[in-house]
Amino acid sequence: MTHYDIHSIRADFPILKTTVNGKPLVYLDNGATTQKPLAVINAITDYYTLKNSNVHRGVHHLSQVATDAYEITRKKVKHYINAAHEHEIVMTSGTTHGINLVSSCYGKQFVKAGDEIIISAMEHHSNIVPWQMLCEERNATLKVIPISDDGELDMSAYRSLLNDRVKMVAVTYVSNTLGTINPVKEIIKLAHEYGVPVLIDGAQAIQHIAVDVQALDADFFVFSGHKMYGPTGVGVLYGKEKWLELMPPYQGGGDMIKEVKFEKTIYNELPFKFEAGTPNIEAGICLANAIDYINEVGLNNISLYETELLKYATKALNDVEGIRIIGTSQEKSSVISFLLDGAHPYDVGVILDKLGVAVRTGHHCTQPLMERFAIPGTVRASIAMYNTKEEIDTLVLAIKKAASMLL
Structure with missing residues (x-):
């Protein structure tokens, strides 16, 4: 090379x-966190030196500069993972936040007593515990895809777990412990035969493998900025528009609203419906520099x-x-x-x-x-x-x- x-x-x-x-x-x-290139380090200094302001709500110059820079990241993420729309990119604090958002909001809307959620035996706790919590809350059942001694998913066992009671499949793209790259495209295809959406934990894939969420046909895809040479405290939830529209908001507060009255609140459009409160602006902006660096190499x-x-x-x-x-x-x-x-x-x-x-x-x-x-x-x-x-x-x-x- x-x-x-x-x-x-x-x-x-x-x-x-x-x-x-x-x-x-x-x-x-x-696998725990990557180091940061000068392009990201300098961008952090540049933000606090020249752009520091709250985003989305200000009419003054600095707010508009910060907002434009923050939204550039959303655009770059869309291209990096080949999402269909910018509004399918929800900015989060990291992978864990994204998984909890989906388990909570999707679960509230679609999971009831007797339903089932499928995960795998190699999941990170962040892709186990939120689904356990949902199952306990909804009286649903958590099913686990077993793995071989080599650390590969038992795909025949996975097929046998799929049925009309399954409401979500949540699996890692790459195991943070074993390094196993799972056949996520096949996992998604089989789930979709039952009309079941799939969440892919891409935290250990996004910095190593080209991700195309449309080619995978993933319903949800989550990852963290700090594992791809970017800052800590920022991550991404990609969700297909149809699911994000159907799900209720995760948190209430500023930015996720269109109109607030004591009688009723009208929620904001996507993706802002899921972005309550002031985000980690500096990290959100500087994630773009990490993406640029990866693309440059x-x-x-x-x-x-x-x-x-x-x-x-x-x-x-x-x-x-x-x-x-x-x-x-x-x-x-x-x-x-x-x-x-x-x-x-x-x-x-x-x-x-x-x-x-x-x-x-x-x-x-x-x-x-x-x-x-x-x-x-x-x-x-x-x-x-x-x-x-x-x-x-x-x-x-x-x-x-x-x-x-x-x-």
Whole structure:
């Protein structure tokens, strides 16, 4: 990949020059959050220096400047995921907010006693707990698609779960723990045969895979800005116009209203019906800069580079004695979860940190998945566009050092 200038890309992320305990930082916790390029960092400063004002309600100059910049992001998100309309893009505080919004508003309108919701065994807690809460509230039943030992969905079991009582299917595009890329297009197609809408948790996909919500025919698609090199505190809920029109608002307040009287309130049009209160304006505006940065490097280039790194890392880790990789699906994104035989993941993580290597340890907000594999947790190395083979080599040496100390 001669056209992929890794040195230029790394130079755009100042935090990568950090040292930890006297060692160069090797940042492999990108599944939790990605680092920010200068284009985003500078845009944040630019907003507070030149544009700071509340949006949508002011007639003065600064308010109009901030509003225009905020709405440019909505336009860019629409193109990035190929939505049909800008008003199908609802700005949220993140993936969790988006899922809770749908479970609450859709559930209030469409889910009743005896109905069923389908999720998968590999879901993040954010795509489990809101549906559990809905099922408890509505006396509905939560059904779970099982997975294989490789970490792949059992699609025949999924087909058998679909019936006329199912009111929603909510699944992750990419597992944050296993790296599994799920066949979401097929999942959606099968659900639609029963008239069932599908929510896709795209938090771990949006920065790695080209997403086309129309080609997928997704009814809802949620993701977070901070996992795609943007600021924290901003995310996106894409919803098909027909569903967003039918759903009641999530919260009441400013911006989501057209007319308020004590007798009755008339709600605003889409997408503002779901955007009550002052949003995270700075993060919303600067998400556009993160999208621009990804587009400039090229998502296809990023995907090819990360796939190459994943293969390199998988081979290198498999060559380490005592390593067991959890999640070995055929279709996989750039996440490697592993265990070092006889060592607790936390202890491994602490030693890696001493050597300058940042990984995530624990259950990764997927406790039911850990129970499925009968393990306490894993060490997770998650790769981004700015990581290198040299960093993978450092990770492997650090694991060997940990093994020598712990085993």
